[in-house]
Protein backbone atom coordinates (compact mmCIF):
# COMPACT_ATOMS: atom_id res chain seq x y z
CA UNK A 1 0.00 0.00 0.00
CA UNK A 2 1.08 3.58 -0.50
CA UNK A 3 2.41 2.81 -3.98
CA UNK A 4 -0.15 4.40 -6.22
CA UNK A 5 0.18 6.00 -9.60
CA UNK A 6 0.46 9.74 -9.05
CA UNK A 7 -1.76 11.40 -11.64
CA UNK A 8 -2.86 14.87 -10.50
CA UNK A 9 -5.88 16.01 -12.49
CA UNK A 10 -6.33 12.47 -13.88
CA UNK A 11 -4.60 13.34 -17.15
CA UNK A 12 -3.55 9.73 -17.70
CA UNK A 13 -6.31 7.77 -15.98
CA UNK A 14 -9.33 6.23 -17.72
CA UNK A 15 -11.97 6.03 -14.99
CA UNK A 16 -14.54 4.09 -17.02
CA UNK A 17 -15.40 2.55 -20.36
CA UNK A 18 -17.91 4.55 -22.37
CA UNK A 19 -19.62 4.17 -25.74
CA UNK A 20 -21.05 7.69 -25.87
CA UNK A 21 -18.49 10.21 -27.11
CA UNK A 22 -15.16 9.90 -28.87
CA UNK A 23 -12.52 12.65 -28.92
CA UNK A 24 -9.24 12.67 -30.82
CA UNK A 25 -7.59 15.72 -29.33
CA UNK A 26 -4.62 15.73 -31.70
CA UNK A 27 -6.76 15.65 -34.82
CA UNK A 28 -9.55 17.84 -33.41
CA UNK A 29 -12.20 15.14 -33.87
CA UNK A 30 -15.40 14.89 -31.83
CA UNK A 31 -18.00 12.16 -32.40
CA UNK A 32 -21.29 11.60 -30.55
CA UNK A 33 -22.13 7.88 -30.82
CA UNK A 34 -19.88 7.79 -33.90
CA UNK A 35 -21.44 10.78 -35.68
CA UNK A 36 -19.12 13.74 -36.39
CA UNK A 37 -20.09 16.91 -34.54
CA UNK A 38 -20.09 19.01 -37.72
CA UNK A 39 -22.67 16.72 -39.37
CA UNK A 40 -24.89 16.80 -36.29
CA UNK A 41 -24.49 20.58 -36.07
CA UNK A 42 -25.61 20.94 -39.68
CA UNK A 43 -28.36 18.36 -39.87
CA UNK A 44 -29.69 17.47 -36.46
CA UNK A 45 -31.59 19.15 -33.63
CA UNK A 46 -30.85 19.30 -29.92
CA UNK A 47 -33.70 16.95 -29.01
CA UNK A 48 -32.57 14.44 -31.65
CA UNK A 49 -29.00 14.65 -30.33
CA UNK A 50 -30.33 14.14 -26.79
CA UNK A 51 -32.13 10.98 -27.94
CA UNK A 52 -28.98 9.82 -29.74
CA UNK A 53 -26.76 10.32 -26.68
CA UNK A 54 -29.21 8.57 -24.37
CA UNK A 55 -30.11 5.67 -26.66
CA UNK A 56 -27.09 5.14 -28.88
CA UNK A 57 -28.92 5.41 -32.20
CA UNK A 58 -30.61 8.18 -34.14
CA UNK A 59 -34.40 8.01 -33.70
CA UNK A 60 -36.91 7.30 -36.46
CA UNK A 61 -39.39 10.14 -37.06
CA UNK A 62 -41.92 8.35 -34.83
CA UNK A 63 -39.38 7.71 -32.08
CA UNK A 64 -38.30 11.34 -32.13
CA UNK A 65 -41.89 12.58 -31.98
CA UNK A 66 -42.55 10.30 -28.99
CA UNK A 67 -39.36 11.48 -27.24
CA UNK A 68 -40.22 15.14 -27.82
CA UNK A 69 -43.73 14.50 -26.51
CA UNK A 70 -42.36 12.91 -23.38
CA UNK A 71 -39.92 15.77 -22.78
CA UNK A 72 -42.69 18.30 -23.37
CA UNK A 73 -44.90 16.48 -20.87
CA UNK A 74 -42.31 17.03 -18.12
CA UNK A 75 -41.42 20.70 -18.62
CA UNK A 76 -43.48 22.11 -15.74
CA UNK A 77 -41.86 22.61 -12.38
CA UNK A 78 -43.64 21.93 -9.11
CA UNK A 79 -45.18 25.12 -7.72
CA UNK A 80 -43.27 24.59 -4.48
CA UNK A 81 -40.05 24.40 -6.46
CA UNK A 82 -40.94 27.78 -7.93
CA UNK A 83 -41.53 29.09 -4.39
CA UNK A 84 -38.14 27.63 -3.40
CA UNK A 85 -36.45 29.60 -6.20
CA UNK A 86 -38.25 32.73 -5.09
CA UNK A 87 -36.66 32.39 -1.66
CA UNK A 88 -33.27 33.43 -3.02
CA UNK A 89 -31.97 36.96 -2.72
CA UNK A 90 -32.65 38.84 -5.94
CA UNK A 91 -28.93 39.07 -6.72
CA UNK A 92 -28.19 35.33 -6.47
CA UNK A 93 -26.12 34.02 -9.36
CA UNK A 94 -28.38 31.93 -11.64
CA UNK A 95 -25.86 29.06 -11.52
CA UNK A 96 -26.31 28.92 -7.74
CA UNK A 97 -30.07 28.87 -8.21
CA UNK A 98 -29.89 26.23 -10.93
CA UNK A 99 -27.64 23.91 -8.92
CA UNK A 100 -29.85 24.26 -5.85
CA UNK A 101 -33.11 23.77 -7.73
CA UNK A 102 -31.84 20.70 -9.61
CA UNK A 103 -30.63 19.21 -6.31
CA UNK A 104 -34.06 19.95 -4.88
CA UNK A 105 -35.66 17.82 -7.62
CA UNK A 106 -34.61 14.79 -5.55
CA UNK A 107 -36.95 16.07 -2.85
CA UNK A 108 -39.81 16.50 -5.31
CA UNK A 109 -39.56 13.34 -7.40
CA UNK A 110 -38.11 10.68 -5.09
CA UNK A 111 -41.36 8.72 -4.80
CA UNK A 112 -41.19 7.70 -8.46
CA UNK A 113 -37.50 6.87 -8.45
CA UNK A 114 -36.48 3.26 -8.08
CA UNK A 115 -32.90 3.13 -9.32
CA UNK A 116 -33.27 -0.60 -10.05
CA UNK A 117 -36.04 0.08 -12.58
CA UNK A 118 -34.71 1.04 -16.04
CA UNK A 119 -37.94 2.81 -16.95
CA UNK A 120 -37.75 5.00 -13.85
CA UNK A 121 -34.12 5.79 -14.53
CA UNK A 122 -35.08 6.85 -18.04
CA UNK A 123 -37.93 8.95 -16.68
CA UNK A 124 -35.54 10.76 -14.32
CA UNK A 125 -33.26 11.50 -17.29
CA UNK A 126 -36.19 12.88 -19.30
CA UNK A 127 -37.29 15.00 -16.34
CA UNK A 128 -33.83 16.54 -16.07
CA UNK A 129 -33.67 17.34 -19.79
CA UNK A 130 -37.23 18.70 -19.72
CA UNK A 131 -37.02 20.85 -16.59
CA UNK A 132 -33.53 22.29 -16.99
CA UNK A 133 -34.65 25.15 -19.31
CA UNK A 134 -37.67 25.87 -17.09
CA UNK A 135 -35.48 26.19 -14.00
CA UNK A 136 -32.80 28.14 -15.89
CA UNK A 137 -35.27 30.67 -17.29
CA UNK A 138 -36.98 30.96 -13.90
CA UNK A 139 -33.64 31.75 -12.24
CA UNK A 140 -33.03 34.48 -14.80
CA UNK A 141 -36.51 36.00 -14.61
CA UNK A 142 -36.34 36.06 -10.84
CA UNK A 143 -32.94 37.74 -10.90
CA UNK A 144 -34.31 40.62 -12.99
CA UNK A 145 -37.56 40.88 -11.05
CA UNK A 146 -39.76 39.72 -13.93
CA UNK A 147 -42.59 37.20 -13.56
CA UNK A 148 -41.53 33.59 -13.96
CA UNK A 149 -43.08 32.21 -17.16
CA UNK A 150 -44.58 28.76 -17.51
CA UNK A 151 -43.33 26.59 -20.36
CA UNK A 152 -45.41 26.99 -23.50
CA UNK A 153 -45.70 23.41 -24.64
CA UNK A 154 -46.89 24.20 -28.15
CA UNK A 155 -43.32 25.30 -28.88
CA UNK A 156 -40.26 23.14 -29.53
CA UNK A 157 -37.55 22.68 -26.88
CA UNK A 158 -35.29 25.62 -27.68
CA UNK A 159 -38.06 28.05 -28.69
CA UNK A 160 -39.82 27.21 -25.44
CA UNK A 161 -36.71 28.12 -23.46
CA UNK A 162 -36.29 31.43 -25.31
CA UNK A 163 -39.94 32.17 -24.76
CA UNK A 164 -39.62 31.64 -21.00
CA UNK A 165 -36.52 33.85 -20.99
CA UNK A 166 -37.85 36.80 -22.95
CA UNK A 167 -41.64 36.89 -23.06
CA UNK A 168 -43.27 39.85 -21.34
CA UNK A 169 -46.94 39.76 -20.33
CA UNK A 170 -48.08 42.73 -22.40
CA UNK A 171 -47.05 41.52 -25.83
CA UNK A 172 -46.69 38.40 -27.92
CA UNK A 173 -43.00 37.53 -28.29
CA UNK A 174 -41.85 37.19 -31.87
CA UNK A 175 -39.04 34.67 -31.80
CA UNK A 176 -36.39 35.19 -34.41
CA UNK A 177 -35.73 31.90 -36.23
CA UNK A 178 -32.06 32.94 -36.54
CA UNK A 179 -31.76 33.18 -32.77
CA UNK A 180 -33.65 29.93 -32.14
CA UNK A 181 -31.52 28.05 -34.67
CA UNK A 182 -28.27 29.46 -33.27
CA UNK A 183 -29.27 28.55 -29.72
CA UNK A 184 -30.25 25.01 -30.74
CA UNK A 185 -26.91 24.59 -32.49
CA UNK A 186 -25.04 25.84 -29.41
CA UNK A 187 -26.92 23.29 -27.29
CA UNK A 188 -25.88 20.52 -29.73
CA UNK A 189 -22.22 21.58 -29.53
CA UNK A 190 -22.30 21.46 -25.74
CA UNK A 191 -24.29 18.21 -25.41
CA UNK A 192 -21.44 15.91 -24.41
CA UNK A 193 -17.69 15.85 -24.08
CA UNK A 194 -16.84 12.50 -22.46
CA UNK A 195 -15.10 12.60 -19.06
CA UNK A 196 -14.73 16.36 -18.53
CA UNK A 197 -14.75 17.65 -14.94
CA UNK A 198 -18.53 18.01 -14.61
CA UNK A 199 -19.37 14.67 -16.23
CA UNK A 200 -16.74 12.92 -14.14
CA UNK A 201 -18.35 14.57 -11.11
CA UNK A 202 -21.78 13.25 -12.12
CA UNK A 203 -20.23 9.77 -12.41
CA UNK A 204 -18.33 10.03 -9.13
CA UNK A 205 -21.46 11.06 -7.25
CA UNK A 206 -23.51 8.51 -9.23
CA UNK A 207 -21.01 5.79 -8.28
CA UNK A 208 -22.12 6.05 -4.65
CA UNK A 209 -25.69 5.18 -5.60
CA UNK A 210 -26.85 8.78 -5.10
CA UNK A 211 -29.90 9.72 -7.16
CA UNK A 212 -29.54 11.32 -10.62
CA UNK A 213 -30.86 14.73 -9.54
CA UNK A 214 -28.21 14.98 -6.82
CA UNK A 215 -25.57 13.66 -9.23
CA UNK A 216 -26.43 16.19 -11.96
CA UNK A 217 -26.63 19.03 -9.43
CA UNK A 218 -23.04 18.19 -8.46
CA UNK A 219 -22.12 18.28 -12.15
CA UNK A 220 -23.62 21.77 -12.42
CA UNK A 221 -21.46 23.04 -9.57
CA UNK A 222 -18.36 21.55 -11.20
CA UNK A 223 -19.28 23.21 -14.48
CA UNK A 224 -19.49 26.60 -12.80
CA UNK A 225 -15.72 27.04 -12.31
CA UNK A 226 -13.87 29.37 -14.71
CA UNK A 227 -11.49 26.59 -15.79
CA UNK A 228 -14.54 24.67 -17.10
CA UNK A 229 -17.98 26.00 -18.16
CA UNK A 230 -17.52 29.26 -16.29
CA UNK A 231 -14.95 30.17 -18.94
CA UNK A 232 -17.59 31.51 -21.33
CA UNK A 233 -18.60 34.16 -18.80
CA UNK A 234 -14.94 34.83 -18.00
CA UNK A 235 -14.09 35.22 -21.71
CA UNK A 236 -16.61 37.97 -22.18
CA UNK A 237 -15.52 39.79 -19.04
CA UNK A 238 -11.92 39.53 -20.22
CA UNK A 239 -12.71 40.79 -23.73
CA UNK A 240 -14.52 43.74 -22.17
CA UNK A 241 -11.53 44.45 -19.91
CA UNK A 242 -9.15 44.35 -22.87
CA UNK A 243 -11.65 46.71 -24.45
CA UNK A 244 -9.87 47.52 -27.69
CA UNK A 245 -7.94 45.59 -30.34
CA UNK A 246 -4.93 47.81 -29.65
CA UNK A 247 -4.62 46.37 -26.12
CA UNK A 248 -4.48 42.77 -27.28
CA UNK A 249 -0.69 42.48 -27.60
CA UNK A 250 -0.32 43.56 -23.97
CA UNK A 251 -2.86 40.94 -22.81
CA UNK A 252 -1.03 38.22 -24.72
CA UNK A 253 2.26 39.24 -23.07
CA UNK A 254 0.62 39.08 -19.64
CA UNK A 255 -0.76 35.60 -20.37
CA UNK A 256 2.78 34.40 -21.14
CA UNK A 257 4.27 35.82 -17.97
CA UNK A 258 4.72 32.93 -15.52
CA UNK A 259 4.79 35.37 -12.59
CA UNK A 260 1.33 36.61 -13.50
CA UNK A 261 -1.65 34.29 -12.87
CA UNK A 262 -3.50 35.95 -15.78
CA UNK A 263 -4.57 33.45 -18.48
CA UNK A 264 -6.28 34.01 -21.78
CA UNK A 265 -9.74 32.72 -21.07
CA UNK A 266 -11.13 30.55 -23.86
CA UNK A 267 -7.70 29.24 -24.85
CA UNK A 268 -6.23 25.82 -24.17
CA UNK A 269 -7.77 22.47 -23.45
CA UNK A 270 -6.75 19.34 -21.59
CA UNK A 271 -7.57 17.10 -24.53
CA UNK A 272 -7.51 19.25 -27.69
CA UNK A 273 -4.02 19.99 -28.89
CA UNK A 274 -5.49 21.28 -32.12
CA UNK A 275 -8.43 23.51 -33.02
CA UNK A 276 -11.41 22.54 -30.87
CA UNK A 277 -13.86 21.38 -33.59
CA UNK A 278 -16.71 23.03 -31.69
CA UNK A 279 -14.85 26.36 -31.68
CA UNK A 280 -14.44 26.09 -35.46
CA UNK A 281 -18.20 25.69 -35.94
CA UNK A 282 -19.06 28.47 -33.48
CA UNK A 283 -16.51 30.77 -35.09
CA UNK A 284 -18.25 30.45 -38.47
CA UNK A 285 -21.65 30.75 -36.88
CA UNK A 286 -20.64 33.87 -34.95
CA UNK A 287 -19.98 35.77 -38.17
CA UNK A 288 -23.15 34.51 -39.76
CA UNK A 289 -25.38 35.28 -36.78
CA UNK A 290 -23.89 38.70 -36.15
CA UNK A 291 -24.36 39.47 -39.86
CA UNK A 292 -27.95 38.26 -39.92
CA UNK A 293 -28.88 40.12 -36.76
CA UNK A 294 -27.04 43.22 -37.94
CA UNK A 295 -24.95 43.29 -34.77
CA UNK A 296 -21.67 45.11 -34.94
CA UNK A 297 -19.84 44.18 -31.79
CA UNK A 298 -16.47 45.80 -31.09
CA UNK A 299 -15.69 42.90 -28.75
CA UNK A 300 -15.62 40.68 -31.82
CA UNK A 301 -12.70 42.74 -33.17
CA UNK A 302 -10.91 42.22 -29.87
CA UNK A 303 -11.63 38.48 -30.07
CA UNK A 304 -10.36 38.26 -33.66
CA UNK A 305 -7.19 40.13 -32.81
CA UNK A 306 -6.63 37.92 -29.78
CA UNK A 307 -7.07 34.79 -31.83
CA UNK A 308 -4.72 36.11 -34.53
CA UNK A 309 -2.03 36.98 -31.98
CA UNK A 310 -2.32 33.79 -30.00
CA UNK A 311 -2.28 31.46 -33.00
CA UNK A 312 1.04 32.79 -34.24
CA UNK A 313 2.76 33.35 -30.91
CA UNK A 314 5.47 30.79 -30.05
CA UNK A 315 4.24 30.41 -26.46
CA UNK A 316 0.78 29.35 -27.63
CA UNK A 317 2.04 27.35 -30.62
CA UNK A 318 4.53 25.33 -28.54
CA UNK A 319 1.91 24.54 -25.91
CA UNK A 320 -0.74 23.88 -28.57
CA UNK A 321 -3.14 26.36 -27.02
CA UNK A 322 -6.02 26.92 -29.44
CA UNK A 323 -9.30 28.74 -28.92
CA UNK A 324 -11.81 26.42 -27.25
CA UNK A 325 -15.62 26.21 -27.31
CA UNK A 326 -16.01 28.95 -24.72
CA UNK A 327 -14.02 31.50 -26.68
CA UNK A 328 -16.74 32.29 -29.20
CA UNK A 329 -19.91 31.13 -27.48
CA UNK A 330 -19.96 34.20 -25.24
CA UNK A 331 -19.90 36.57 -28.19
CA UNK A 332 -22.88 34.83 -29.77
CA UNK A 333 -24.77 34.73 -26.49
CA UNK A 334 -24.17 38.46 -26.17
CA UNK A 335 -25.48 39.05 -29.69
CA UNK A 336 -28.55 36.99 -28.76
CA UNK A 337 -29.04 39.39 -25.81
CA UNK A 338 -28.35 36.73 -23.19
CA UNK A 339 -26.98 38.36 -20.02
CA UNK A 340 -23.43 37.36 -19.12
CA UNK A 341 -24.28 35.58 -15.88
CA UNK A 342 -26.54 33.22 -17.86
CA UNK A 343 -23.77 31.94 -20.17
CA UNK A 344 -22.74 29.02 -17.98
CA UNK A 345 -26.39 28.24 -17.34
CA UNK A 346 -26.81 27.77 -21.11
CA UNK A 347 -23.83 25.43 -21.07
CA UNK A 348 -25.60 23.45 -18.32
CA UNK A 349 -28.80 23.13 -20.38
CA UNK A 350 -26.75 21.91 -23.34
CA UNK A 351 -24.69 19.46 -21.28
CA UNK A 352 -27.68 17.86 -19.51
CA UNK A 353 -28.26 15.07 -22.09
CA UNK A 354 -24.56 14.21 -21.78
CA UNK A 355 -24.68 14.07 -17.98
CA UNK A 356 -27.80 11.92 -17.89
CA UNK A 357 -26.49 9.60 -20.63
CA UNK A 358 -23.31 8.99 -18.65
CA UNK A 359 -25.32 8.41 -15.50
CA UNK A 360 -27.56 5.92 -17.34
CA UNK A 361 -24.56 4.15 -18.85
CA UNK A 362 -22.92 3.87 -15.45
CA UNK A 363 -26.04 2.26 -13.95
CA UNK A 364 -25.70 -0.78 -16.23
CA UNK A 365 -21.89 -0.92 -16.37
CA UNK A 366 -20.79 -4.28 -14.91
CA UNK A 367 -17.39 -2.76 -14.05
CA UNK A 368 -18.84 0.23 -12.20
CA UNK A 369 -17.95 0.54 -8.52
CA UNK A 370 -17.63 3.42 -6.12
CA UNK A 371 -15.11 6.01 -7.30
CA UNK A 372 -12.44 6.28 -4.68
CA UNK A 373 -9.07 7.73 -5.76
CA UNK A 374 -6.06 7.18 -3.53
CA UNK A 375 -3.44 9.75 -2.48
CA UNK A 376 0.23 10.15 -1.75
CA UNK A 377 0.44 11.23 1.86
CA UNK A 378 2.81 14.15 2.46
CA UNK A 379 1.88 15.02 6.06
CA UNK A 380 3.61 14.47 9.38
CA UNK A 381 4.60 10.93 10.40
CA UNK A 382 2.85 9.51 13.49
CA UNK A 383 3.54 11.59 16.58
CA UNK A 384 2.26 11.68 20.15
CA UNK A 385 -0.18 14.26 21.36
CA UNK A 386 1.33 17.07 23.42
CA UNK A 387 -0.11 20.52 24.19
CA UNK A 388 1.42 23.20 21.96
Ligand code: CMC
Nearest residue numbers: 227228229231255263264265266267268269270319324326
Ligand atom coordinates in the same frame (compact mmCIF):
# COMPACT_ATOMS: atom_id res chain seq x y z
N1 CMC B 1 -3.35 31.18 -21.18
C1 CMC B 1 -2.01 31.13 -20.94
N2 CMC B 1 -1.32 29.99 -20.72
C2 CMC B 1 -2.00 28.84 -20.70
C3 CMC B 1 -3.40 28.80 -20.93
C4 CMC B 1 -4.07 30.03 -21.16
N3 CMC B 1 -5.39 30.05 -21.37
N4 CMC B 1 -3.82 27.53 -20.84
C5 CMC B 1 -2.74 26.77 -20.60
N5 CMC B 1 -1.64 27.57 -20.51
C6 CMC B 1 -0.24 27.12 -20.31
C7 CMC B 1 0.00 26.72 -18.87
O1 CMC B 1 0.47 27.82 -18.13
C8 CMC B 1 1.04 25.65 -19.04
O2 CMC B 1 2.27 26.28 -19.32
P1 CMC B 1 3.68 25.63 -18.77
O3 CMC B 1 3.76 24.25 -19.40
O4 CMC B 1 4.73 26.57 -19.23
O5 CMC B 1 3.54 25.57 -17.28
C9 CMC B 1 0.62 24.91 -20.31
O6 CMC B 1 -0.08 25.93 -21.06
C10 CMC B 1 -0.29 23.72 -20.08
O7 CMC B 1 -1.42 24.15 -19.33
P2 CMC B 1 -2.08 23.34 -18.13
O8 CMC B 1 -2.70 24.31 -17.19
O9 CMC B 1 -1.11 22.35 -17.59
O10 CMC B 1 -3.21 22.54 -18.92
P3 CMC B 1 -4.47 21.82 -18.29
O11 CMC B 1 -4.79 20.71 -19.21
O12 CMC B 1 -4.26 21.48 -16.86
O13 CMC B 1 -5.61 22.95 -18.33
C11 CMC B 1 -7.31 24.39 -19.13
C12 CMC B 1 -6.51 23.10 -19.36
C13 CMC B 1 -8.47 24.44 -20.11
C14 CMC B 1 -7.88 24.41 -17.69
C15 CMC B 1 -6.36 25.61 -19.34
O14 CMC B 1 -5.91 25.62 -20.67
C16 CMC B 1 -7.03 26.94 -18.99
O15 CMC B 1 -7.02 27.35 -17.83
N6 CMC B 1 -7.63 27.66 -20.00
C17 CMC B 1 -8.36 28.88 -19.75
C18 CMC B 1 -9.75 28.55 -19.22
C19 CMC B 1 -10.65 27.98 -20.29
O16 CMC B 1 -10.74 28.51 -21.40
N7 CMC B 1 -11.38 26.90 -19.94
C20 CMC B 1 -12.35 26.25 -20.84
C21 CMC B 1 -11.94 24.87 -21.22
S1 CMC B 1 -12.80 24.21 -22.63
C22 CMC B 1 -14.44 23.90 -22.29
C23 CMC B 1 -14.83 23.66 -20.89
O17 CMC B 1 -14.38 22.70 -20.25
O18 CMC B 1 -15.64 24.44 -20.43
